[in-house]
Amino acid sequence: MGQTEYLLVIILFNVFLVAFIVAVISFVVQYKNKKKESVNQLQQQHVLHQKELLATQIEIQTQTMQHIGREIHDNVGQKLTLASLYTQQLVFENEALPINDKITGIGELINDALSELRHLSKSLTDDHIDTNDISILLKEEFAKIKVLKKYKLNLTVNFESVLLNYQTKSLLLRIVQEFIQNSIKHASCKTISTSLVKNDNQLTLTLSDDGKGFNTEKLISKGIGLINIKKRIALIGGSYHMLSKEGNGTKLTIEISI
Template identity: 55%
Template sequence: MDETKYIIILIIFNLIFIAFIGAIIIFIREYRIKKKAHQKELEFVDICHKQELLETQVEIQMQTMQHIGREIHDNIGQKLTLASLYTQQLAFENKAPQVNKSIKNIGDIINESLSELRLLSKSLTDNSIELHSISELIENECKKINALKKCVVHFSKDSKTKIESYQIKSIIFRITQEFLQNSIKHANCKNIFVLLKDIDNTLVLTLKDDGKGFNVNTLDAGGIGLKNMKKRTELIGGLFKLESLDQKGTTLTIELPLT
């Protein structure tokens, strides 16, 4: 009888012990799940915060450039125009040929500076990113590079995606500009290929040159802004892929989910 009671007590103890161990395992598992969910929540909050900072930065940058552009046009431009008129009046009133020549040279410098300032003002106040589609922006930029006749840029597209976000369009466009400029300055390439297409509800931008390439692992990325390009791509939810081989060119791929 005592032995039976002992066995029952032992069984109950084992059951309690097993239940206790099971409770600990469940607690640990739930803790890990909650910790993982909390970590994801923190990462999501961090990404949202960075995106908000980026949006604010882009907006402030745009407003600042537009303000500077208007100041150049309305203030400095008018003063230079007035100075040009004064030099023309002096040349008309002065009869000394040598003095007139000097006045004319001054007037030419003022007019040249005025033209450059007008172009700068126009570029600063330009809202083409807001008005045009991403494909139009990239295609126009390729045409500008081709006009320089330093290399040939081949642009093709297979995309019907319409991006409404100024922030996303601005970042994709600026990355394209930076790649084109870096290829011209550093790669000694003859051709640059730009492809914009849709793949499985993802916008894919591929930029490739046939230049000298470089070692991605040993490159000082800060020198040509690769880290910044990668960071901006990730902030808009995109995937950044860079490949380069010595004497075989460089390829940059940006993948942006559309959902």
């Protein structure tokens, strides 16, 4: 074999070696990309499944509450109304005053029960969350806490209305409720503040208190208190940032696309 042929063999060998190495690297890169894509697809499917499951649960709960409300109105309410009419009729037919007083008292109790049942029936059958803007729902929630007269409450909303679906409004409201409850129960705070800001296609919800604060990593890693908030934020496709230090209160910022 001549020197030229020898050099040609070496060159061909190196070319095949380089081609083999490139093919292996390409295969490894493609494999990793496909694996990453597969993991992303599984994560997206999981999130989608969770959203569908939540939507189904909300629908079932709504239907159940509406059924209970109709039963209260149509069945229990009608029977109590009939009982109230019977007692009123007895008052007119009976001339014994002591008995009349007792019958009148029974009638008043029945009427009170009817009033409470009508209120309950309306609250169950009326789709309050779906028909009201998130700003109104938050104002109503803060009004409930103000009745306690124990906390200073600050609520800021920079818009009159924003178009959100039932699920998003419901989850945002639950997040606010849970944050407030955690602040009241665990933070020993005096002030609770909430701001809801609309900026183009983004909605930013900020919740804060001036309580004793906590170690966020320690608390979240144990799944205590804030795990439900974290899950709800994920279900509406939002991002969040939690800031808290012992003695310096807690601040939660949530951003979602609208």
